[in-house]
Every structure is written in structure tokens, then in C-alpha cells.
Amino acid sequence: MKTILWATLTANGNYAQSGPEHPPKQEALDDFATHAKAAGNFIVGRRTFEGMRASGGGGAFAGMDIVVVSASIKELPGVTVAGSPQEALSYLQEKGHQTALIAGGADLHNACLGHGLVDELIFNVAPVLEGKGLNLLTDQDNYQYKDVQLLDFKALGSGVIQLRYSLGRS
Structure with missing residues (x-):
């Protein structure tokens, strides 16, 4: 199964932190x-999912397989809960999905990268600078410096630029 990690970053490379003011x-x-x-699914961490649900963003995803990764919560109404990224990917593969979209947040992204579970990266770079924020940590235990291949780039509008990379995972 192909896995795509999707994230919005700031122009200075942090995760874009959004809220009512921004x-x-x-x-x-x-x-x-x-x-x-397109994937028919997405994998998300518990805190990110709770933020999506609180902002009313859940309705657009009706009928999709949503998998929430959480070590502490075992059940959430309307979604599947997995104890690890590997368990989430196995679930989606068993359901017949060809692609899994890894939506966020930072802890989930870093766990997936750290375990070598990502085939492609999609970064939407927002035209903002942020003094503090979360980063992708690609130098965790078993994930070191790695060249990636640029597959595509395009402007999405309002100054947002999308970069798509292959990690060359086999």
C-alpha cells in the first residue's frame, strides 16, 4: 500500500499552527x-482529530475510513481507533485501500517517518513565518538523513505552494 504523509508547513519550516486568530x-x-x-481514508492522531471535530470539519469526510491513532483511547464514535501507525495501515490494507493518507499531527508524522512507513510527502507551504512550532523530526532512532526526489510542485492560491516528494521506500 502506498502511504502519503500530508502536512501544512510555514515558510520557515514549522508545522503551521492554526487557531481562531490564524x-x-x-x-x-x-x-x-x-x-x-481520492484515498477514501485518512489516518490522524487523537489531538488533531479532536481539533477537526471541534471545528466542525468532520462532515466533509462522511463515508471515508478515518483511523485515529491513540495509545490512550480505545474507542471513538464513528471512527476506527488504532494503537499504532502500523496497526492503522494494516487496517486500511485489510479494507482494500491502495493508498493511505497520513494527515497529522506532528507526533503521528514523526512516528511514521521514524518507522519508515512513508512513501511520499506532500507539503503545503503557507506564506507565514512562525516563531515557535512543531517540526518534523526525521533523525529519530532508525531514520537518518535521506535524499528525497521532487515529484511535483504547484501553486494552490493565496501564496500556498505545494511540494510533493518521493522517499523512494521499497
Whole structure:
């Protein structure tokens, strides 16, 4: 199964932190919805999922397989809960999905990268600078410096640029 890690980053490389004062760019949200619909699923961490649900973003994903990765919660209404990224991917593969979209947040992304579970990266770079924020940590236990191959880049609008990379995972 092909796995795609999707994230919105700031121009200085941090995860874009959104909130009421700084909502995410609509172009990035629309892009996520497009990729989720194409895959028919997405994997998300518990805190990110709770944020999505609180903002009312869940309705657009009706009928999709949503897998929430959490070590502490065993059940959430309307979604599947997995104890690890590997368990989430196994579930989606058993359901017959050819692609899995790894949606976030930072802990989930870093765990997937750290375990070598990612085939492609999609980064939407938002035109903002942020003084603090979360980073992708690609130098965890078994994940070191690695060249990636640029597959595509395009402007999404409102200054958001999308970069798509292959990690060359076999």
C-alpha cells in the first residue's frame, strides 16, 4: 500500500499552527479534502482529530475510513481507533485501500517517518513565518538523513505552494 504523509508547513519550516486568530488557508484545507477523497481514508492522531471535530470539519469526510491513532483511547464514535501507525495501515490494507493518507499531527508524522512507513510527502507551504512550532523530526532512532526526489510542485492560491516528494521506500 502506498502511504502519503500530508502536512501544512510555514515558510520557515514549522508545522503551521492554526487557531481562531490564524485559521488555516482555505486552499490547504481544500487540498486535504481532495487527497482524502481520492484515498477514501485518512489516518490522524487523537489531538488533531479532536481539533477537526471541534471545528466542525468532520462532515466533509462522511463515508471515508478515518483511523485515529491513540495509545490512550480505545474507542471513538464513528471512527476506527488504532494503537499504532502500523496497526492503522494494516487496517486500511485489510479494507482494500491502495493508498493511505497520513494527515497529522506532528507526533503521528514523526512516528511514521521514524518507522519508515512513508512513501511520499506532500507539503503545503503557507506564506507565514512562525516563531515557535512543531517540526518534523526525521533523525529519530532508525531514520537518518535521506535524499528525497521532487515529484511535483504547484501553486494552490493565496501564496500556498505545494511540494510533493518521493522517499523512494521499497
